[in-house]
Structure formats: structure tokens, C-alpha cells
Amino acid sequence: MNKLYVVGLGPGGASCMTQEAMDALREADILCGYTVYIDLVRELFPDKEFLTTPMTKELERCRLALSRAAEGKTTALLSSGDPGVYAMAGPVLSMQKDFPDVEIKILPGVTAALSGAAVLGAPLMHDFCVISLSDLLTPWEVIEKRLRAAALGDFVICIYNPASRKRPDHLKKACRILLETKSKETVCGLVRNIGRDSETYEILTLEELSGRQPDMFTTVFVGSSKTQVIDGRMVTPRGYETKES
Amino acid sequence: MNKLYVVGLGPGGASCMTQEAMDALREADILCGYTVYIDLVRELFPDKEFLTTPMTKELERCRLALSRAAEGKTTALLSSGDPGVYAMAGPVLSMQKDFPDVEIKILPGVTAALSGAAVLGAPLMHDFCVISLSDLLTPWEVIEKRLRAAALGDFVICIYNPASRKRPDHLKKACRILLETKSKETVCGLVRNIGRDSETYEILTLEELSGRQPDMFTTVFVGSSKTQVIDGRMVTPRGYETKES
Numbered sequence: 466m467n468k469l470y471v472v473g474l475g476p477g478g479a480s481c482m483t484q485e486a487m488d489a490l491r492e493a494d495i496l497c498g499y500t501v502y503i504d505l506v507r508e509l510f511p512d513k514e515f516l517t518t519p520m521t522k523e524l525e526r527c528r529l530a531l532s533r534a535a536e537g538k539t540t541a542l543l544s545s546g547d548p549g550v551y552a553m554a555g556p557v558l559s560m561q562k563d564f565p566d567v568e569i570k571i572l573p574g575v576t577a578a579l580s581g582a583a584v585l586g587a588p589l590m591h592d593f594c595v596i597s598l599s600d601l602l603t604p605w606e607v608i609e610k611r612l613r614a615a616a617l618g619d620f621v622i623c624i625y626n627p628a629s630r631k632r633p634d635h636l637k638k639a640c641r642i643l644l645e646t647k648s649k650e651t652v653c654g655l656v657r658n659i660g661r662d663s664e665t666y667e668i669l670t671l672e673e674l675s676g677r678q679p680d681m682f683t684t685v686f687v688g689s690s691k692t693q694v695i696d697g698r699m700v701t702p703r704g705y706e707t708k709e710s
Numbered sequence: 711m712n713k714l715y716v717v718g719l720g721p722g723g724a725s726c727m728t729q730e731a732m733d734a735l736r737e738a739d740i741l742c743g744y745t746v747y748i749d750l751v752r753e754l755f756p757d758k759e760f761l762t763t764p765m766t767k768e769l770e771r772c773r774l775a776l777s778r779a780a781e782g783k784t785t786a787l788l789s790s791g792d793p794g795v796y797a798m799a800g801p802v803l804s805m806q807k808d809f810p811d812v813e814i815k816i817l818p819g820v821t822a823a824l825s826g827a828a829v830l831g832a833p834l835m836h837d838f839c840v841i842s843l844s845d846l847l848t849p850w851e852v853i854e855k856r857l858r859a860a861a862l863g864d865f866v867i868c869i870y871n872p873a874s875r876k877r878p879d880h881l882k883k884a885c886r887i888l889l890e891t892k893s894k895e896t897v898c899g900l901v902r903n904i905g906r907d908s909e910t911y912e913i914l915t916l917e918e919l920s921g922r923q924p925d926m927f928t929t930v931f932v933g934s935s936k937t938q939v940i941d942g943r944m945v946t947p948r949g950y951e952t953k954e955s
Contacts, residue, residue: 473824480730483720483820487729547820549827555835555948561941571828575728575818579718579792583816587799591848592856594839594865602949603836611837611863618859619852620839696806703800704847 469534473574477660498543547576578623581656581684586698598635599626624685640675652688714779718819722905743788792821823868826901826929831943843880844871869930885920897933
């Protein structure tokens, strides 16, 4: 059977990948992905064939990977984080019908919500939402509706794509919406370059966050009403703590 | 420096752990956790010291692990999935003040939302919520409020702890709330025993889901209004697809 693995690399280099993801890369004849992700693993697999496409050519990349798999070459399509979160798993599965002889296997990875949370402390210990502020593929009104609903439900909110070159003020607009219902003092966190040597983080209030202009390598966390700063870490209590006292 | 690693095992055995999680277990003198999780790795590390506690003794387990780390033994506290999602990262960080000489490092893992999604297809390709139906530590009214908010925002919803022995009808109650606003035909998914040999999954409608009584080893996915069944997989379009056509 021809095989296409859709593989999550996690946040950084090889150390954040799962064993099964690493095994899939080893097994594959061809490694396919956005240039920056391929560069993360190129040195580990000098003898593989590499197929790279620019960032905006997502569908082309999926079709290319499926075509090569259909020719009989075991192929791995790489995403950073998890391929099932704002990434390649969906488009690939939508093309399955054109490549009936290819078996598609999705190998999950640690998405930025989880890896960023681990850097900040434990913000996702209770119910949470993940929302992307990119309006490239989603109308801004839908994003606004989801931000309002997330605030209404008092979820912890993890924000992907807080800014882009064309829309530097998305996070400011999002914070303004959240501030309609959430306290200015809500505990928030920013993590940049997760899993890289240049990783940095900051814990701040929602009011402070509304004045920031993070770049596209930043993941943003907005606490629930229960989220606290404990010893310099962002922690949302699960409830065990109150049970004990 | 004394070290405590809070380690996510991912969904199943060693193949789903990250390299850095595996390295932490190798480095540790003591592996501490709920008996069932320790059993997943016991064979790999026959020479370690093991500390196991029953499922309900979460805080005791955290304090035990911190105490042993404070004595100078490098200790790893194991969670299934991700330690930062309804697990041990929060309680441990809340106890940091009592153990100032212990450096706590959270090593994330693939939580059931991600591993379950990979089994079903690609349900989490767009904005999503994670909600636990356990009312052991959370008032049921809060859970209801979040379910309503998640439906209002048309999020994909991933449900943890859909049932317990004492409360077998939680999922039914949750579905009834979601059906106030969501279509009966909403695409849903169930995954049981993720990452084990006995793993099974099912794709069904929200109306069908409301008649099921899954066990505590099941993770439930409720689609957004856009979620589809494509070639037998549960897929939420990201939007690339419409961009192409």
C-alpha cells in the first residue's frame, strides 16, 4: 500500500517530536513541507529526497505529497506543531478521493497551545478555547463572534496567529472585545519562538496585552477569571487545590 | 539543583512520547505516578525507583514527588496525555512555594484532543474548545454555561470525561444543551482507548451521540456547523479548500 504520513514536528527540533513521528520520517523516502520545517530535520536525514514549497502554497504541497505517495514513494508531509490544528491534515484528507490508493496516516504532535502552556506554567488546566486571529480564510466577524463566546463562557483562551504583516492590530482588536466582559486584570501570557534557543515569555494583564503588537511567532494566552500568577507562573487552578484546603 | 520533571506520556505507550519526555524518564532516579501510567513505562526502566498512588490521590502524589526531588533525587511525575491539560502541572506549580529548592520543568505531551482528532481525521482544523464534563471539581452550572457558549461560538468541541460511574448521563445532558442551538445532523466522533491496541472510533450525528453512554476512556468530538464527513473521516475545513475552487 502506498503511504502518506502527515507528521507533526511539535514546537521545535527533533527533541519535541514523538517517537512514532520520528519513525515515520525514518521510513519515508520523501520528506515534504514548508522550507522552514524541512530545515529543522534536514541534517538528521541527509539521504532523503526533500520537496519544499513556500508557506502560502498549502494545497499545492498536499497534492504534491499525495502524488509522490501514489507513485509508490512513502512520503511524509511535515507540519510544525500538530498537523490537525490549523495545518495540513484537513486539506490532505479532503483530497483522498483523488488518490484512492494512498493510505493517509495522521501522526499528531505537540501544538503551540500545549508547548506554550508548559513554558508559562499551567494555564490550560481547565476548559479552554483555541482561536486563530488570521482572517485570511475566516471572516473577521466569525472571529469576533468566537472571542465573545469564549469570554462569555469564561474559558482560558489560546490565540494563534495574533498578528500578520498586513494586519498588525488584530490582537488589539481582540483584546478590546475581550475587555467588554473580562477584567482588565485578567492574567495573560505571551510565548515567542517556542522550543527554540531564542524562546521568551512574559506574563502580563489583559490591559497590558492590549497594548502589545506581537509577531507571527508568538502564541498568546488569556486566562479565565480563575487564572492566577503563582511564583511567576501562569496557573489556572483545576480545583484540587480548593478540595484540599 | 534538585529537579522535578512533570512529564506527558501522550495517548499510549512509549511511541507517543516526545524525545525530551523520554530523556527525562531516563535521567530521573524516581518515576512517580498513577499506577496505570507507571505500568506503561515500567518495563522500559526496570532499574528505577517507582512511586505509585491511586487515581484520586492527585495532591498527595504531587507533594510526594516534590518531597523526593527536594531530597536530591531527580524525579519524574507522569501524566497520560499532557500534564498541563486537566492534570498535574497546575497542582505541582501551586506547591512550588513549599519546595523552593526544586526546579520544576513541565514537558508537554500529546493530549487526547490531538491524538483522538488524528484517529477521526481532522476535526480540529479550525477554532475549538476543550471541555470536561466531570463535575467532581467544577459545578455543573459552569459546565452548562461553557457548553452553551461553545455552541454559540460554533466552535468544534472536544469533550473530556464524558461519563463517570456515578454520573453515566452527563453526555446525554450535554448533548441536550448543544441541541438547543446546534443541528441534529452535526457531525460528531467518539474515540475509545486512544493509542492502545483496543482503539476504536465511530463517526455519528449529534442526535445519535445523545443516545450513547460512553465510558471514561472515551473522548468525544462535536463538530462545528462546517464539519463534514469526507471519505469516512471527520474533517472541519480550514478554508483553503474553498480558496482553491
